[in-house]
Amino acid sequence: MKNALDHAALERAVQDVHHAGMPGLFAEVRDGDQVWRGAAGFADLATGSPVTPDMRHRVGSITKTFTAAAVLQQVESRRIALDAPIGRYLPEHAPAGGRGEAITVRMLLNHTSGLAEYLPYAYPSLKGYPVLSETGPSSLDEHRFTRFDPIELIEKGVNAPAVGAPGTTPGVYSNTNYLLLVRLLEEVTGSTAERYITRCVIERAGLRETELPSGPYVNGPHSRLYEAWSGMIDPPRDYSVYDMSWVGPSASLISTASDLNRFYGMLLAGQIVSPSSLVEMQRTVPVVSQEGKTIDYGLGLHPMTAPGQGTFWGHGGTVWGGGTLAMTRADGTRQMAVAVNLQRWNGLDSSGRPEPHPIDEALAHLYRLAMYG
Structure with a gap:
């Protein structure tokens, strides 16, 4: 079989990522009824404890698929219209200057709203974000236990200079869009977004190790999370204990590799949203990612x-x-979920661009092998 799982090759590939400089990583790959789970390296560099394939992990913006699915469920219930202006639902949070009537729910979902990222305004040392050479990591420590008000974060993004006109492509990836979608969910469901997403997406998919956290800790077996900030934090510092209210239900999810594969498998099978909603979710536009690359989204x-x-x-x-x-x-038929416990490992060259690192090539090889065999 062309794409059958090669367990030995996958094991070598995760070990290669570790040997390239990643403290620890774990993964699950599925092909039909075949399942491979593997891990390499350390969950805690101080104690030497190993990572294991079943560990829980902060999965960041993967949360956005869960939030988007929840919004599409409300579209199916006719409480939300994809192409309705956001000002219809959230007039008190809509951008000024007519943009509240120009920005639609769809534009928030696919990052074509033109709304700026709020993060540099909430974290002062990240003023130049996403250009890392123009930032510093001090705000990461200052806000480790800060409990942010999501309304204040929305206001920072909405009131910041726009990065484009509503509907213009390529769009620009912005967490402000998804905080507005979280607020929209709360407006139309009468529930907190965390409670609605838990009941109607996480529990609907039967995910037993997935949750939106209410505090700064990861419950259950998990790895330390080491941040290098492109060499500005040396040695990398552990940020596994962190209040995630700075992103909320746009990027705070905790899950496992197995749960993620189960979720995406059910989503693409039309078991979380309807087949017609899935068609909408797969309708892409060009968007500039936070890494500065243009992707289909x-x-x-x-x-x-x-x-x-x-x-x-x-x-x-x-x-x-x-x-x-x-x-x-x-x-x-084929699925992959990979988690790593180090971020921004690339140093910066004299012009501020990320320098190549052996981890990049090793991870790319693991992804190719996991997805394509």
């Missing part, structure tokens, strides 16, 4: 393709110190 989903291998759908996510990528082939 749908409604909380983005594709990855390789010639002759079909299209995979999923999402990536980062938090301070942690990263995750989960992708599932469109027909649901």
Whole structure:
């Protein structure tokens, strides 16, 4: 079978990522009824405890697929219209100057609203974000236990200079969009977004190790999360204990590799949202990512393709110190979820651009092997 799981090759690939400089990583790959789970390296550099494939992990913006699915469920219930202006639902949070009537729910979901990222305004040392050479990591420590008010974060993003006109492509990836969607969910459901997403997405998918946290700790077995901030934090510092109210239900989810594969498999099978909603989620536009790359982006989903291998759908996510990528082939037959416990490992060259690092090539090889065999 062309894409059958090669357990030995996958094991070598995760070990290669560790030997390239990643403290620890773990993964699950599925092909039909076949399942491979593997891990390499350390969950805690101080104690030497190993990572294991079943560990819980902060999965960052993978949360956006869960939030988008919750919004699409409300579209199916006719409480939300995808192409209705956000000002219709949230007049008190809508941008001024007529943009509240120009920005639609769809534009929030696919990052074409033109709304700026609030993060540099909430974290003063990140003023130049996402250009890391123009930032510093001091705010990460200052806000480790800060309990942010999501309304204040929304206001910072809405009132910041726009990064584009509503509906213009390429769009620009912005967490402000998804904080507004969280507020929209609360407005139309009469529930907190955390409670609604838990009941109607997480529990609907039968995910037993997935939750939106209410405090700064990760419950259950998990890894430390080491942040290097492109060499500005040396040695990398552990940020596994962190109040995630700075992103809330746009990027705070805790999950496992197994739960993520289960979720994306069910989503692409039309078991979380309807097939017609899934079609909308897979309708893509060009969007500039936080890394400055232009990618195709749908409604909380983005594709990855390789010639002759079909299209995979999923999402990536980062938090301070942690990263995750989960992708599932469109027909649901092949799945991958990979979690790593170091972020921003690349140093910066004299012009401020990330320098190549052996981890990059090793991770890319693992992703190719996991998805395409």
